[in-house]
Amino acid sequence: MSTRLPVELAKAYRLLNHGPTVLVSSAHGGARNVMAAAWSMPLDFSPPKVAVVIDRNTLTRQLVEGSGEFALNIPSREMAKATLAVGSVSGREHDKFREFGLAAFAGDTIAAPLLEGCLGWLECRVIPEPPIQERYDLFLGEVVAAWADARAFGNGRWSFEAGSPRSIHYVAGGNFFETGEAFEADKPC
Amino acid sequence: MSTRLPVELAKAYRLLNHGPTVLVSSAHGGARNVMAAAWSMPLDFSPPKVAVVIDRNTLTRQLVEGSGEFALNIPSREMAKATLAVGSVSGREHDKFREFGLAAFAGDTIAAPLLEGCLGWLECRVIPEPPIQERYDLFLGEVVAAWADARAFGNGRWSFEAGSPRSIHYVAGGNFFETGEAFEADKPC
Numbered sequence: 001m002s003t004r005l006p007v008e009l010a011k012a013y014r015l016l017n018h019g020p021t022v023l024v025s026s027a028h029g030g031a032r033n034v035m036a037a038a039w040s041m042p043l044d045f046s047p048p049k050v051a052v053v054i055d056r057n058t059l060t061r062q063l064v065e066g067s068g069e070f071a072l073n074i075p076s077r078e079m080a081k082a083t084l085a086v087g088s089v090s091g092r093e094h095d096k097f098r099e100f101g102l103a104a105f106a107g108d109t110i111a112a113p114l115l116e117g118c119l120g121w122l123e124c125r126v127i128p129e130p131p132i133q134e135r136y137d138l139f140l141g142e143v144v145a146a147w148a149d150a151r152a153f154g155n156g157r158w159s160f161e162a163g164s165p166r167s168i169h170y171v172a173g174g175n176f177f178e179t180g181e182a183f184e185a186d187k188p189c
Numbered sequence: 190m191s192t193r194l195p196v197e198l199a200k201a202y203r204l205l206n207h208g209p210t211v212l213v214s215s216a217h218g219g220a221r222n223v224m225a226a227a228w229s230m231p232l233d234f235s236p237p238k239v240a241v242v243i244d245r246n247t248l249t250r251q252l253v254e255g256s257g258e259f260a261l262n263i264p265s266r267e268m269a270k271a272t273l274a275v276g277s278v279s280g281r282e283h284d285k286f287r288e289f290g291l292a293a294f295a296g297d298t299i300a301a302p303l304l305e306g307c308l309g310w311l312e313c314r315v316i317p318e319p320p321i322q323e324r325y326d327l328f329l330g331e332v333v334a335a336w337a338d339a340r341a342f343g344n345g346r347w348s349f350e351a352g353s354p355r356s357i358h359y360v361a362g363g364n365f366f367e368t369g370e371a372f373e374a375d376k377p378c
Contacts, residue, residue, distance in 0.1 A: 084374045084375075169368065171347065180369025183266070183269070
């Protein structure tokens with residue numbers, strides 16, 4: 001069983017610091033959607049901010065611009081097939097939640113659904129920067145709530161012990177890397 | 190021995206797609222520097238673009254703004270200690286290349302030095318967006334040349350076979366994850 005625990009906002013950047021692929025979920029005007037995004041990163045520590053690329057042709061873009069909100073969900077390896085699936089079809093033609101059997105739960109602060117089975121969740125409010133949204137499909141968001149699966153993240157960092165679920169990093173063509181071995185670099189002299 | 194090969198520009202995003210920690214190198218007016226950055230990502234395929242956060246208090250920021258150029262170098266696990274070291278002190282007080290024994294070679298297109306021992310290199314020209322540079326320390330760049338170590342990257346993708354050097358993902362406090370096992374997700378039904 002997974003247990004979701006809140007992540008202190010000043011530590012929310014840690015959920016994304018190692019560069020996992022994320023799922024972007026959104027809702028607006030009775031519609032909801034989820035897409036995959038390999039291109040996201042932290043942008044600031046406190047208040048925590050993130051950056052994510054959301055293509056102008058996606059339904060997600062429409063819902064994010066309409067609602068001013070999105071969530072970044074961090075899938076586990078067990079969700080790699082679903083990650084590929086939601087990144088392969090458009091929410092305009094498919095109810096991805098129903099077709100791919102994805103369950104969602106309500107966030108604390110925003111209306112975008114959060115995906116069951118993920119390892120971390122960042123609820124974000126768009127920081128409006130229309131020129132870069134238009135020119136680069138680049139969206140900035142302030143993280144207003146964050147959560148993590150206690151099996152994989154605790155005391156402000158990922159644990160990824162042997163046997164715990166791990167995050168994933170998209171390559172191309174259906175290929176991923178799993179987040180690998182943890183190690184500590186020697187401190188500089 | 191490592192062999193550096195050019196990476197086709199349309200595939201340059203693949204060097205960053207899995208979210209590795211990078212080293213940002215720069216040069217201007219007779220000075221050069223290198224810093225670590227966990228916060229970078231691809232921004233577009235072709236022409237390839239990237240985004241990276243460069244704090245306003247760094248020497249790197251001054252050199253990047255002065256030259257309009259930077260390189261993203263992708264370190265291997267063997268360079269984790271150096272990555273931590275160059276992220277721990279300022280180039281204003283330290284010649285990091287000399288103090289940490291870092292060798293560099295010349296890029297093809299820009300003046301920023303490229304670091305020996307890395308697995309991939311992206312030579313970038315700043316795409317000026319002063320408002321987001323000022324507000325968020327966020328820099329956008331167009332990738333004008335890219336290179337990879339043939340031991341780790343070929344045919345437009347990372348190989349990371351057993352025994353080959355691997356990229357790294359920063360956590361916090363001197364801790365990293367190595368890029369882990371490659372796997373293919375089942376295609377959606």
